[in-house]
Amino acid sequence: MLVRTADLVTDARAAGTGLAAFNVITLEHAEAIAAGAERAGRPAILQISENAVKFHGGRLSAVAAATTAVARAADAPLALHLDHVESVDLLRQAHAEGFGSVMFDASRLTHGDNVKATAEAVRWGHERGIWVEAELGRIGGKDGEPPLDAHAPGVRTDPAEAAAYVADTGVDALAVAVGSTHAMTERTATLDHALIARLRDAVPVPLVLHGSSGVPDTELRAAVAAGMVKINVGTALNTAYTAAVRAFLTEDPKSVDPRRYLRPAREAMTETVTAFLRLLSR
Numbered sequence: 001m002l003v004r005t006a007d008l009v010t011d012a013r014a015a016g017t018g019l020a021a022f023n024v025i026t027l028e029h030a031e032a033i034a035a036g037a038e039r040a041g042r043p044a045i046l047q048i049s050e051n052a053v054k055f056h057g058g059r060l061s062a063v064a065a066a067t068t069a070v071a072r073a074a075d076a077p078l079a080l081h082l083d084h085v086e087s088v089d090l091l092r093q094a095h096a097e098g099f100g101s102v103m104f105d106a107s108r109l110t111h112g113d114n115v116k117a118t119a120e121a122v123r124w125g126h127e128r129g130i131w132v133e134a135e136l137g138r139i140g141g142k143d144g145e146p147p148l149d150a151h152a153p154g155v156r157t158d159p160a161e162a163a164a165y166v167a168d169t170g171v172d173a174l175a176v177a178v179g180s181t182h183a184m185t186e187r188t189a190t191l192d193h194a195l196i197a198r199l200r201d202a203v204p205v206p207l208v209l210h211g212s213s214g215v216p217d218t219e220l221r222a223a224v225a226a227g228m229v230k231i232n233v234g235t236a237l238n239t240a241y242t243a244a245v246r247a248f249l250t251e252d253p254k255s256v257d258p259r260r261y262l263r264p265a266r267e268a269m270t271e272t273v274t275a276f277l278r279l280l281s282r
């Protein structure tokens with residue numbers, strides 16, 4: 001069933017559990033996330049990033065409609081979220097396309113411009129009942145850029161700056177840089193759990209961990225225990241999908257029917273989703 005991100009986040013925060021948000025690229029991703037949520041008996045967020053919209057020719061409607069239909073038909077509570085939106089034009093489509101939440105990503109701007117643009121996005125969103133997440137600090141690793149040195153000054157999120165940023169922008173949730181980076185294909189990241197706890201104490205809104213594909217199970221559980229609420233996972237699904245397709249086609253190189261290799265690919269993503277959801281519910 002289709003529910004709202006704000007409600008899932010509120011419930012997860014109150015329960016002290018992590019709420020996983022998985023990135024949708026193709027219909028099979030959406031189906032796998034729904035099936036994994038049903039298998040684990042847990043809610044989840046289906047999120048579509050600006051990069052995924054670019055992959056679909058810059059058109060949000062078809063991928064949003066398909067993802068919404070999958071969520072509505074599922075037996076698990078699923079919310080729809082627009083992720084890493086840098087384009088104000090795309091942001092403005094969120095409401096009409098049925099999104100209850102967005103992540104407005106002004107992290108590439110200077111601090112002053114980030115605050116200004118994010119406050120404006122929040123004002124626009126709140127007038128329409130849209131929950132808005134933003135990022136402070138640099139999580140890095142997007143769009144093929146090399147991972148940032150998480151120990152370099154100015155990369156990790158400072159708790160006092162985070163508190164001021166939340167007050168100045170009015171955001172509903174804050175993505176913070178605490179040691180993870182996007183697009184990791186190995187789960188080797190180590191997080192700064194003391195910093196997560198300081199951020200949790202300093203800011204009044206729930207914290208979001210991006211780049212969670214590269215974070216090992218023990219680190220993820222400790223991050224949730226320290227105060228992380230929304231846990232974003234993208235690359236891990238693609239790693240599972242591609243490995244399954246590669247294995248199938250290596251075994252059967254003459255196969256041409258995509259259903260033959262997309263079925264195991266979708267099942268591999270479902271297993272990945274189920275494992276993350278079970279891990280974060282404990």
Ligand code: G3H
Nearest residue numbers: 183210211213232234235
């Ligand atoms: O916003 C999406 C996430 O941060 C996904 O990151 O692909 O490294 O898991 P990931």
Ligand code: ZN
Nearest residue numbers: 182210211232
């Ligand atoms: Zn992200």
